[in-house]
Amino acid sequence: MSTTWDPALYLDFDDLRSRPFLDLLARVRASAPRHVVDAGCGPGHLTQVLGQRWPDARVTAFDSSAEMVAAARELGIDAVQESVTDWRPEGDVVVTNAVLQWVPGHRALLRRWLQALPDGGWLAMQVPGNFTAPSHELAREVADRFDVDLRDAATVAEPAAYADDLAGASSVDVWETTYLQRLTGEDPVLHWISGTALRPVRDALSDAAYRDFTADLAPRLREAYPANADGSTWFPFRRIFAVARR
Template identity: 65%
Template structure:
């Protein structure tokens, strides 16, 4: 399952943009490259963060790619020279000194092997930085899977489970095996969301994309209507009208060749 197969909606994805973008900033802060020749944004999405790479390394060539035609079109509309490509077909070139992969690899089951292969093939001293959500065992995702296991949804949609990503130490150990210097950590962000059904709105732009694609409009509205009260119970409204949404994320930054 990749972005290209899900019919991504860039506008929905950019809802809560400030909260969604913060991990990218935290990831980029740990990349120590000074004068990279080429910077690659693997899975650039709508391109709203690619400009940060160009701003930090203005002399570097920036390459941005994404498997979703909708995302690539949105990125190009922002002036990002993005191209459509599947990250599984990508390999680092001899001048790819910085590679950033933000909130993409969770869609690719074989991504741990891809990461090891990429880091091993990068030029010595190159920087690889990745971030993936680590919240697949949280109520927001468990409730989706539970509802999909009930009639009339059972067997109709496949979504990611808690095995969609590895553990922080698993990533670190695997990448360190290439001889790279590894910096790995995890963070649980506590997002303060507002608006009606805010957690449902958040996951509509990401986790629910396979569900939306599989259902017609009437079924989709029914599914949302059944999921909304379950999410509201798991993430209750506070007295001030806001909702706390804990979100765990896993980070890894590696310097190739040690």
Template identity: 60%
Template structure:
């Protein structure tokens, strides 16, 4: 289960990669724009504002996120990326911070491109911070003797990984696209007593939250908090700096 309020707690910082991604999409008057994994819909709204004449399609696998998106006026639906295929008039597909949750997503991309019309755009952004201290610390705690048995079956101990920009470029070029791929590390200024813990609670810790009951969840957070404070010390002015690597790929299918 996803918590839209927790996810939106850092909406300004989380939104910047989305706008950097969309800045490289050159579609003029698309017929249909699809937001794959729309989340709470706060960014989907900007797609409707940019292309008001387009049919807007949005879906997410989380009923909680879809409900939040509908509150933003988005006609979102609950669906899985494995079941989705582009409609014939789909000219723009956006998937922002979604495909890292889909281990086999590279196999989906050529099929999506094949179904898109000539001239269509596919824009992808995923976090590339699975080797960052935050995620390493989470995995190490989950592997500890007191948590391994409880969390091992949930797949928490697996290292989620995404390709580097060259990996996406290779797959999408082979599918018949011109590709613009890059990576950026944002230095996020966070404040509060345990800001990194709150940041990952809205994303990386969701599978752990789902695997634990309320009491276990509070114990896990209590054990994780000092570890993250050590990994990300607070500056004298109260700022905690969180380096956050993101991987981008924008593919333009040949006419």
């Protein structure tokens, strides 16, 4: 079953979700690419950053979600609906941000994309590395009670594995960062993961069942991520990055 997306909910944490993309882009040292592709563009707000970085390049984008593509097109992005598994690499810079964790076998996909790039082309990717964090472990425990499967630690590889996958490139830069994000509002961790990790649960359950699911999960998350004296909550979020030049 495909996952549906809510662009507005995803953008509720725009600043926090954008920072890893900007950190990834800072390590792509392409000077004058002709064609830049945003593979899995989401609502397109970060695709615009690619156009600002390389104003003379043709910037195109795609996403598997019709809702996300529609949102990107409203921003004037040249976006089409397509899955990353069906896409045939083009362009001399390919950026994929927080997408490949949804794709089983994406390590082989990365190797194919790298081989398809022209000499001097760049491939940059970022995925979340927090599948063993309390937020995700608790969500899996509750989802199991509702007969919904959620992704586990095997969803993404460790940084060294991605470095091995891209070792044939002329340069490889792989790293990880744990951002300590300050979240605010009622049940902020639940709200954060509702826009991403919990989308398969929302798709699988009825409205009433999903309310029961969140009612069960919310107090567990509040205990795992207690509020500070000012009412905010610290939320550690690990990310894994890789940049390679063919």
